[in-house]
Amino acid sequence: MSLLQVSGLETFYGASQALFGVELSLEEGEVVALMGRNGMGKTTTIGSIIGILRPRAGSVRLSGREVAGMSAHRIARLGIGLVPEGRRCFPNLTVRENLVAAARPGVWTIERVNELFPRLQERHAQYANTLSGGEQQMLAIGRALMTNPRLLILDEATEGLAPVIRQDIWAAIRRLKQEGQSILVVDKTLAELLPVADSCFVLEKGKTVFSGRAAELTADLQDRYLGV
Numbered sequence: 001m002s003l004l005q006v007s008g009l010e011t012f013y014g015a016s017q018a019l020f021g022v023e024l025s026l027e028e029g030e031v032v033a034l035m036g037r038n039g040m041g042k043t044t045t046i047g048s049i050i051g052i053l054r055p056r057a058g059s060v061r062l063s064g065r066e067v068a069g070m071s072a073h074r075i076a077r078l079g080i081g082l083v084p085e086g087r088r089c090f091p092n093l094t095v096r097e098n099l100v101a102a103a104r105p106g107v108w109t110i111e112r113v114n115e116l117f118p119r120l121q122e123r124h125a126q127y128a129n130t131l132s133g134g135e136q137q138m139l140a141i142g143r144a145l146m147t148n149p150r151l152l153i154l155d156e157a158t159e160g161l162a163p164v165i166r167q168d169i170w171a172a173i174r175r176l177k178q179e180g181q182s183i184l185v186v187d188k189t190l191a192e193l194l195p196v197a198d199s200c201f202v203l204e205k206g207k208t209v210f211s212g213r214a215a216e217l218t219a220d221l222q223d224r225y226l227g228v
């Protein structure tokens with residue numbers, strides 16, 4: 001059984017339909033890439049999976065259990081950890097306090113997050129709002145891991161960051177994959193994303209137009225679906 005199985009997903013903003021039948025699936029331990037040009041429905045798909053948007057049709061199954069229509073809070077408790085676009089941490093808490101506030105029992109502890117991101121350990125007593133953008137992103141990932149999610153979702157986790165920090169974040173993603181963490185990643189940097197992804201799904205105008213192994217997304221297809 002898939003860890004995540006999304007089918008026939010349709011989501012609206014008021015009267016305006018944004019998703020027209022999105023299909024997506026992710027097996028336990030896989031890294032799956034969700035791609036598409038701007039405005040094609042990636043963030044809406046993620047919002048519909050995690051329950052901040054209520055799909056009008058379709059299903060979202062987490063290990064076979066239907067979660068579409070449940071509250072975001074309940075879905076989070078069932079094991080989905082999100083690193084949202086624009087990395088939201090508590091600005092007036094320290095790095096350590098931010099991590100503690102997110103903690104739920106499991107293999108992820110502050111020690112393990114510190115080992116994954118040594119920069120965070122060095123700044124454990126610093127307020128989150130004094131961190132650089134890249135450090136805040138690491139903290140956002142650390143917070144999501146502290147909830148010990150069965151599925152980690154990263155929405156544009158490397159966008160707008162300095163190249164050296166992006167490399168640190170990709171290295172962390174590769175390490176998480178090695179450790180068996182299931183991850184759904186939205187990112188525009190194909191050169192980094194495709195090598196780490198097991199499979200990928202491409203959206204166009206709110207529909208899944210490609211699904212397959214990352215290696216099957218040839219240069220031609222990349223150009224057709226993702227080129228500008």
Ligand SMILES: Nc1ncnc2c1ncn2[C@@H]1O[C@H](COP(=O)(O)OP(=O)(O)OP(=O)(O)O)[C@@H](O)[C@H]1O
Pocket residue numbers: 013016018036037038039040041042043044045
């Ligand atoms: N709050 C909103 N109200 C109305 N329409 C919205 C809203 N958010 C997104 N949309 C529309 O839904 C469609 C899908 O947008 P979405 O943000 O999911 O795309 P995306 O693939 O994540 O794009 P990007 O890469 O730019 O983040 C777009 O047509 C967008 O204009």
